[in-house]
Amino acid sequence: MPQFHVVLDTNIYRKSPKRTDLAFLALERLAKAGLLHLHLPYVVEREFQTQQVTQYKKEVDAAVGGLESLIKKGVGPAQLATVEGMLNTLKGTAPALLSDVEQALPNWVVGIGGSRHAITEAQATLAMEAYFLGSAPLKAPKVRDDIPDSFIFQMIADLAKKHTPLVVKLQ
Template identity: 50%
Template sequence: MLDTNIYRSNPSRNNLNFQAIEKLANAGWLKLHIPYVVEREFQTQQREIYSKDLEKAQSGLSCLSRKQLSPEVLEIINLLKAQLEAESENILLDAEKQLADWAESIDANRYPLCLDQAHTALEAYFHGFPPFKAPKIRDDIPDSFVVQAINKLCLENGDIHLVAGDKKVRDAFSERKSVTVYKDLSDFIESEIIQNELKDIDLLGNIEEIKLALQAYEDECSDISTRISSDVGEAIVGRKISDPSIPDDNNEATIYGYDSADEIEFDFTELAYYGNGQFGFPFSLKTMVSAIYYIYKADYYCMDDGPSVTDHNDHYFEAEDEFEVIVTGAVSITIDRDKINMDEFSECIDQESIAIDEVQSIDLSK
């Protein structure tokens, strides 16, 4: 079972970890359980995100409709706006439906909320049972429903594996022998029991040689670093940098531009196998980025050497600055399992498959 935080970390469920879940489920080795509270919490979060995007789209069309444009173009814009308004609810329903459709595609079990779960969840609330630290803490009520759903799953299915980003949920089962707890999906996928299922016999026997062969391939051709250097910029645009030194109210800046990557490093010793010849391994690099943040005007006037700013509103400036950052993440690469040849290893690699699977962190270079 996965908690809401795990789905939220990759809403499209398209990274290597979720692909591994699909592979295991479709092979009949894994059965995913989705309680009602987890499903609805994720769906409503998605609805909120999509609602904001729709509002931005409507606002953009409204702005265009007030511009000096030909009658024909204005008619098209107004038509688009009307169509978007008419279809907004259908779009939001479709956004909610994506998780249910995905669950059906891998034959996952979805569970409705039952009276017994509601009763035990509220009793836990009144008495301060896990995940509550004390009685009547309202913020933990959704977690209590999740915990009771897991308890019910244990009774019905025996041993289960729980991947929970929420520490309170993990702690509720830390002493339960029938529940194996993981902090994130990569810990679950990289666990011995899962890796043993994903690695076929030939690749398992050659995994150490493949690590060395990948290192030699990169040393000779630099194809992996070339692709990562080319793709990392677009992968980090729009992402936030957080650091106490950034004079934003939230100490955050949003990346909008980037320079070439430098000091690209790969850790082939951490090579993980995800099935179907797909491998992943960590990378890190340095790069200069341009980012914007919002600085309180009174704070700006107190600075000796402030950044370049433009007026944002009565109270804030929009500031632009450059930062050197360290980016870490995971690379994915596919190898033809049917043509493994350590002497001609480059022939086994699907060069088009080399990609950034995910960006895990962006930190200021100290």
């Protein structure tokens, strides 16, 4: 039985998207040793995934655009086939690359023995009530930017009822 249960906010994952810094390596080692259990709320997972996919897609699109530009500008005949091959390979590989990027975090969490958590109906109701009323964790009613935080808060509240101690890292 793990001694600690840990929830990390999206910005923690964003600081080390590949999770190769010392803090993540230590977390992974502790999780694999059974000393802690990492919990991944749905909203954190999806926020991180969509941010990563957007960044990678931007880079892929830039690379495709660069190769297309070279072809339009008139790459020499000796290199044209190579550049066209690179372009076709990149276009063909892009969907799998973006899928890999999207699945990297949940696969890592499950791989170290962590848990992914879907949003429950009760959490959704409480999160939306907080949105309408401006109650914790929100500061004012109907601030749309705070909706994801409200869902994360409800997941953490549920986890805190089941797991002690629960460690939450927000920044």
